[in-house]
Amino acid sequence: MTSPAPSVPLSHLDDLWFQVGGTLCNLTCNHCFISCSPKNDSFGFLSLDDVKKRLLESVALGVREYYFTGGEPFLNREMVAILVETLKFGPATVLTNATVLKDEWLADLQAAYSKSRYSLEFRVSIDGFSPQTNDPIRGEGTFARAMGGVQKLVQHGFLPIITAARTWSDERELEVVQKFVAMLREAGYARPRLKILPTLQLGAEEQRSCGYHELDRVTPDMLADYDASLLVCEHSRIVTDRGVHVCPILIESADSLLGQSLAESGVSFPLSHGACFTCYQYGAICSNASSGRSRAKA
Amino acid sequence: MTATVLKTRIALLGGIYSNYLALGEALLDIKQLGVDAIYCLGDMGAFGPYPNRTFPLLRENNVLCLQGNYDDSIGNQLDDCQCGYTDPRDNHFAQISYDYTLANTSAENRRFLRGLPTEIRFELGALRVLLCHGSPRKTNEFLWESATSSHFLEYLADEHSSDATFATHTGVKWRRELSGGRQFVNVGVLGRPENDGRQCVWYTLLEWSAAAGLAITFRPLDYDFRRLAQEIRQEGLPEEFAQTVETGWWTTCLEILPGKERSQGKH
Ligand code: SF4
Numbered sequence: 001m002t003s004p005a006p007s008v009p010l011s012h013l014d015d016l017w018f019q020v021g022g023t024l025c026n027l028t029c030n031h032c033f034i035s036c037s038p039k040n041d042s043f044g045f046l047s048l049d050d051v052k053k054r055l056l057e058s059v060a061l062g063v064r065e066y067y068f069t070g071g072e073p074f075l076n077r078e079m080v081a082i083l084v085e086t087l088k089f090g091p092a093t094v095l096t097n098a099t100v101l102k103d104e105w106l107a108d109l110q111a112a113y114s115k116s117r118y119s120l121e122f123r124v125s126i127d128g129f130s131p132q133t134n135d136p137i138r139g140e141g142t143f144a145r146a147m148g149g150v151q152k153l154v155q156h157g158f159l160p161i162i163t164a165a166r167t168w169s170d171e172r173e174l175e176v177v178q179k180f181v182a183m184l185r186e187a188g189y190a191r192p193r194l195k196i197l198p199t200l201q202l203g204a205e206e207q208r209s210c211g212y213h214e215l216d217r218v219t220p221d222m223l224a225d226y227d228a229s230l231l232v233c234e235h236s237r238i239v240t241d242r243g244v245h246v247c248p249i250l251i252e253s254a255d256s257l258l259g260q261s262l263a264e265s266g267v268s269f270p271l272s273h274g275a276c277f278t279c280y281q282y283g284a285i286c287s288n289a290s291s292g293r294s295r296a297k298a
Numbered sequence: 299m300t301a302t303v304l305k306t307r308i309a310l311l312g313g314i315y316s317n318y319l320a321l322g323e324a325l326l327d328i329k330q331l332g333v334d335a336i337y338c339l340g341d342m343g344a345f346g347p348y349p350n351r352t353f354p355l356l357r358e359n360n361v362l363c364l365q366g367n368y369d370d371s372i373g374n375q376l377d378d379c380q381c382g383y384t385d386p387r388d389n390h391f392a393q394i395s396y397d398y399t400l401a402n403t404s405a406e407n408r409r410f411l412r413g414l415p416t417e418i419r420f421e422l423g424a425l426r427v428l429l430c431h432g433s434p435r436k437t438n439e440f441l442w443e444s445a446t447s448s449h450f451l452e453y454l455a456d457e458h459s460s461d462a463t464f465a466t467h468t469g470v471k472w473r474r475e476l477s478g479g480r481q482f483v484n485v486g487v488l489g490r491p492e493n494d495g496r497q498c499v500w501y502t503l504l505e506w507s508a509a510a511g512l513a514i515t516f517r518p519l520d521y522d523f524r525r526l527a528q529e530i531r532q533e534g535l536p537e538e539f540a541q542t543v544e545t546g547w548w549t550t551c552l553e554i555l556p557g558k559e560r561s562q563g564k565h
């Protein structure tokens with residue numbers, strides 16, 4: 001037996017996440033860390049009413065920013081209304097594959113965004129700078145469709161943050177990033193914003209690469225001199241149709257469900273999962289750069 | 299017993315980033331206005347040339363200084379500026395200015411930076427004032443106008459018992475009124491322009507009287523930006539830094555900006 005997993009307390013609920021698209025997605029990427037697909041309805045959509053209630057609940061707790069994920073959030077018919085409502089409360093970030101965006105939605109969102117004092121960020125997942133590199137991971141034809149979505153966002157005056165899970169070796173990082181930027185400029189996105197994420201060996205990704213070795217666990221020693229604020233669970237919680245969970249990464253684990261109210265979910269959580277080890281190594285992979293959270297030195 | 303202060307006028311300077319030319323202009327402007335105190339909220343170095351030229355101005359004018367993340371790094375000779383950039387290009391430029399600033403800051407000035415406090419508090423009547431660098435809870439936390447909810451600022455004000463909180467660190471001034479007449483103010487920076495295509499830089503004037511309460515004014519400052527750009531080049535610092543000073547548009551540290559602030563700039 002190894003030592004018990006160390007627990008991380010919630011210092012403050014800075015970031016409130018919403019699993020607004022459940023686990024339903026129009027794509028079936030082979031690295032998706034919660035195995036989303038058109039058929040996976042183990043988590044359902046959140047309604048505008050659900051989100052409104054949580055927004056009101058979040059005010060007394062002093063939440064700083066709101067994040068929306070899925071599945072694909074824009075499969076949720078109330079998504080535009082949800083973002084418009086959120087912008088009255090604070091900054092909003094939505095993680096999307098950009099393959100289902102419609103012009104009229106983006107026009108409505110731009111109107112709400114220009115009136116709001118807060119930022120609305122679109123984080124678009126793309127996994128390669130060409131169909132040859134992206135499509136084997138995300139599916140046939142997805143590169144062209146996602147780039148179409150990026151162009152729409154740009155035309156509507158947004159500056160989407162392109163996120164890619166790192167599926168290449170470290171030595172190729174610079175070359176890959178340069179190709180990404182060149183590709184985006186060519187597509188009409190003059191000042192592309194890019195964020196590279198580490199892959200998580202969970203869900204479908206577990207089959208694609210190797211899964212977690214049982215030694216890949218966070219131990220109490222490892223946390224001794226560690227800045228725990230780099231971990232998402234130290235300052236975030238996520239709402240799903242089942243309740244409030246510790247973090248977006250672990251919603252499928254039974255122990256991640258911490259309660260029904262935001263207040264009662266503010267308990268410590270033991271870092272007993274393999275994914276915790278990746279978080280430990282790479283830091284706050286889910287926050288926006290503007291929050292100023294990062295590993296001290298990459 | 300000291301007499302109760304009935305009114306006061308205080309100048310609040312944000313990051314200087316070695317822009318000693320703008321600091322000099324600010325001090326002249328402040329002298330003309332007449333103030334009771336001058337505070338600098340930290341980050342004396344970065345971007346600009348000749349870091350040692352800032353310190354005599356601060357001392358001669360009795361500027362009370364806070365320690366920013368840059369000052370902590372330079373003072374303690376750390377490896378980097380602790381701005382926490384996540385983008386490789388941002389990091390590249392940040393490291394160049396950091397290495398230059400560290401190599402060119404004297405031991406005496408490093409000692410001065412090491413000894414600075416990370417927050418200053420005072421009271422104006424019943425008004426509790428808190429000066430900090432990034433946020434009241436963390437020196438290098440970025441509080442951007444478009445990425446900070448009002449209820450988060452309320453939380454910080456409650457948690458840190460402050461009615462008027464002043465910070466800098468992001469490089470762009472802004473202000474938000476909170477409940478119960480409380481407020482949060484980012485005082486801007488003297489170090490570089492605001493990414494709005496204008497060359498001027500900004501500082502903040504706080505005026506308080508028992509009768510009228512608190513008034514905040516952001517003051518624009520013209521200075522010899524051409525000379526600063528020339529000296530940046532002379533010192534072999536990146537051309538990008540000189541361009542920012544000359545054009546008023548940021549050319550580096552862009553990935554840290556939230557969407558709204560980024561859209562307002564050119565790059
Ligand atoms: S990675 Fe994103 S786009 Fe791909 S299946 Fe999962 S939720 Fe859908």
Ligand code: SF4
Binds near residue numbers: 231234
């Ligand atoms: S997966 Fe990451 S964010 Fe979630 S509990 Fe583990 S360490 Fe925390």
